[in-house]
Amino acid sequence: GRAWRGPRYCYDYVIRCLGFSFDPSVMGRLGRKLNFQRQNGIPKYPSITQRFEAEGISHLYFIGSNAHSLDFKLSSGGLVHGFRYQILNLFRHLRRRYHGVPWPQKKLTLGHDLKEQIVSRYAIASSLY
Numbered sequence: 001g002r003a004w005r006g007p008r009y010c011y012d013y014v015i016r017c018l019g020f021s022f023d024p025s026v027m028g029r030l031g032r033k034l035n036f037q038r039q040n041g042i043p044k045y046p047s048i049t050q051r052f053e054a055e056g057i058s059h060l061y062f063i064g065s066n067a068h069s070l071d072f073k074l075s076s077g078g079l080v081h082g083f084r085y086q087i088l089n090l091f092r093h094l095r096r097r098y099h100g101v102p103w104p105q106k107k108l109t110l111g112h113d114l115k116e117q118i119v120s121r122y123a124i125a126s127s128l129y
Contacts, residue, residue, distance in 0.1 A: 022046060022066060033057055037069040045069035051093050052086070063090055 022045060024031030035055050036043035046062050047055040048069060054060040063086045065079075075082060095101040108114045 020065065030057065030060070037072075039072075045072070052090050061090060061094075063087060 022036070022043065024034050024046075027034070033056065035047040037045045037047055045068055046066055048062050048067060049055060050070065052061045052063055052067055052070075054062065064083055067086055068079075071082075092103050096103060106117065108117055
């Protein structure tokens with residue numbers, strides 16, 4: 001007999017999720033105008049600016065996995081861990097661009113103000129973990 005008698009599992013299907021390819025067909029004619037970053041010669045991510053706007057197509061923005069061309073193999077922007085930072089960044093950019101609302105800022109003195117800000121951010125920043 002078998003040395004180990006662990007539980008047996010029965011599966012109807014096994015699905016392998018090893019990546020994705022962007023499908024521009026869902027965007028109709030606009031999708032044919034997109035430029036792409038390629039991986040191994042295959043179009044993978046839409047080419048976008050640092051402000052998440054499609055290169056060559058004004059007012060079309062991408063975030064999430066489709067924005068991973070900005071930081072592929074550099075950070076987690078294209079993964080679920082980085083989505084919240086992308087969303088906040090794009091929200092602030094759009095608010096500034098379309099409504100004239102400036103990005104939040106604080107004026108700090110070198111010394112106590114700066115130290116307090118660093119300690120405060122360190123205490124609440126989820127990105128450090």
